[in-house]
Amino acid sequence: xAAKILIVDDEELIVKGIKFNLTQDKMEVDxxxxxxxxxxxxxxxxxxxxLLDVMLPVFSGYEVCQRIxxxxxxxxxxxxxxxxxxxxxxxxxxxxxxxxxxPFNIMEVKARIKAVMRRNSNSGGAKDKDGVFTYxxxxxxxxxxxxxxxxxxxxxxxxxFDILDLLLSHPSTxxxxxxxxxxxxxxxxxxxxxxxxxxxxRLREKVETxxxxxxxxxxxxxAGYYFHD
Numbered sequence: 001x002a003a004k005i006l007i008v009d010d011e012e013l014i015v016k017g018i019k020f021n022l023t024q025d026k027m028e029v030d031x032x033x034x035x036x037x038x039x040x041x042x043x044x045x046x047x048x049x050x051l052l053d054v055m056l057p058v059f060s061g062y063e064v065c066q067r068i069x070x071x072x073x074x075x076x077x078x079x080x081x082x083x084x085x086x087x088x089x090x091x092x093x094x095x096x097x098x099x100x101x102x103p104f105n106i107m108e109v110k111a112r113i114k115a116v117m118r119r120n121s122n123s124g125g126a127k128d129k130d131g132v133f134t135y136x137x138x139x140x141x142x143x144x145x146x147x148x149x150x151x152x153x154x155x156x157x158x159x160x161f162d163i164l165d166l167l168l169s170h171p172s173t174x175x176x177x178x179x180x181x182x183x184x185x186x187x188x189x190x191x192x193x194x195x196x197x198x199x200x201x202r203l204r205e206k207v208e209t210x211x212x213x214x215x216x217x218x219x220x221x222x223a224g225y226y227f228h229d
Contacts (some may be wrong), residue, residue: 001112002026002027002028003027003048003049004027004029004030004045004046004047004048005022005027005028005030005047005048005049005050005051005113006023006029006030006031006032006038006042006045006047006049006050006051007019007030007031007040007051008031008032008033008035008038008050008051008052008053008056008061008064009033009051009053009079010033010034010053010055010056011053012033012056013073015031017106018051018109019031021106021109021110022110022113025110027113027137030045030047030105030161032055032084032215033057034057034058034059035056035057035059035060035061035063035064036059037058037206038052038059038068039059039064039067039068040063042072042074042098043071043215044067046074047074047076048074048075048117049074049075049076049113049116049117049192050068050074050075050076051075051077051079051109051113051114052064052065052076052077052078052096053076053078053079053080053219054080054081054087054091055060055081055165059116060089060122060133061078061080061091062090063093065078065094065095065096066090066094066095068095069094069155069157071155073145073155073156073157073158073161075097075098075112075116075117075158075198076095076096076097076098077096077097077099077112077116077133078091078096078098078099078100079099079100079102079104080099080100080101080102081101081102081136083196085191089136089193091199092191092198093196093198093202095157096191096204097116097158098112098115098116098158098191099191101111102132110215115186115188115189117156119184119185119186133168133169135168135216136169136215136216137150137159138207138216139141139163140165141146141170142165144159145161147161147164147207149207154206155206156203156206156209157199158201159184159185159199160199160202160203160206161194162184162225163180163199163200163203163221163225164181164203164207164216164217166180166184167217167225167226167227168227168229171226171227171228172226172227172228173225173226173227174223174224174225174226175215175225175226176195176224177193177197177224177225178193178225179224180196180224180225181193181195181196184196196225200217200225204217214228215228216228221227
């Protein structure tokens with residue numbers, strides 16, 4: 001089945017160029033030219049990847065990313081003309097999986113799309129017999145990619161789920177930020193370990209009653225992160 005891609009950018013020439021190249025790779029491509037249109041289309045279709053520009057009419061790319069994360073963990077790659085680290089980290093804070101700085105090479109765009117889709121399809125660590133893990137009030141259904149705490153559904157991004165899955169599958173094992181980056185994002189991911197810190201912080205905000213006094217995801221200072229068994 002062909003991969004479904006959503007391109008979101010208000011520059012029509014850029015959209016036209018990316019769409020042409022992706023369709024050459026047998027991908028199905030939809031296009032949106034403002035933030036509101038992008039959100040509506042993402043609600044209607046489960047895309048395999050969203051290419052999302054930061055500077056958009058109506059809603060910014062950051063706002064679009066944040067709203068999509070309220071109902072879906074579909075992979076999102078931010079497109080930004082800004083190269084500052086703070087802008088890249090901000091995109092990750094809002095739930096993006098990757099980022100590409102403009103101007104970009106179309107071959108890089110295609111490689112990043114394929115990499116993020118591959119990581120998403122191969123995500124998850126070792127499975128329990130029934131694919132369900134329960135600890136205290138936390139329940140993880142690995143097969144259906146669901147996490148609940150006290151019966152309440154917790155909406156995690158794909159990478160947040162993968163981090164929790166890896167830590168749960170190997171309780172009390174401490175993973176360094178470098179190890180988590182390699183295992184969860186893959187060896188071809190160009191980002192650095194700050195990506196891990198951002199996602200762990202967001203994960204704690206969602207699963208911990210008090211993130212500064214965690215019950216599940218712990219920090220071993222100077223070493224890394226682990227799940228407390």
